[in-house]
């Protein structure tokens with residue numbers, strides 16, 4: 001029986017170039033996947049509002065996983081019935097894995113006095129500061145601040161103090177993920193748990209037909225989904241080495257950077273695994 005392939009992809013540094021956010025080298029492969037009816041599921045630290053814009057550009061209309069696995073959004077028309085544990089929101093089935101952003105802002109406020117001047121956070125940064133620290137344009141920077149479940153923190157202090165800061169947050173019940181440029185402060189959720197949940201939702205929807213999950217990422221915040229998928233693709237980054245995985249089998253490492261490496265590995269996988 002042919003397995004239904006599901007492509008879970010990180011965005012920054014993976015489908016989008018680390019520096020320019022360009023995705024041109026991936027366009028041909030996106031067309032190939034569409035023609036094969038293989039969903040491309042953004043699995044990212046980005047927000048729902050950011051992805052709405054980006055997915056329209058990329059002509060993607062399937063499910064999406066936002067804010068490092070904090071929530072899964074499935075367009076209602078894709079599934080015949082409500083997947084378990086979902087809420088209905090504006091045409092989507094939504095599965096939430098963590099507390100709202102206000103909860104994490106409250107925890108960060110408790111640490112301000114101990115770590116004064118050592119970190120910035122999106123909620124108190126001006127739009128200009130967000131632009132400077134992300135390289136995003138003005139509109140994109142505004143969208144990046146429309147977070148519902150998590151708070152990005154820019155660490156300014158030493159690595160030793162960062163470890164202390166992260167430990168304090170963990171003691172207060174937060175989970176802290178190191179992204180490409182920011183620490184993501186949220187609850188006990190990650191891209192891997194969201195991937196596993198969505199794969200199971202697809203399996204229920206498809207009458208328990210077999211699925212083949214393919215995850216692509218470049219960074220430490222992708223490790224959970226790269227370990228949880230049937231096939232893992234590590235996309236080469238110009239800024240850091242490949243993330244370390246606990247799995248041994250089923251790993252593809254790209255030789256090219258960002259979207260070119262994304263296409264390079266999916267080309268190989270479609271030939272050998274699908």
Ligand SMILES: [Mg+2]
Pocket residue numbers: 010011012013014180217218219
């Ligand atoms: Mg990335």
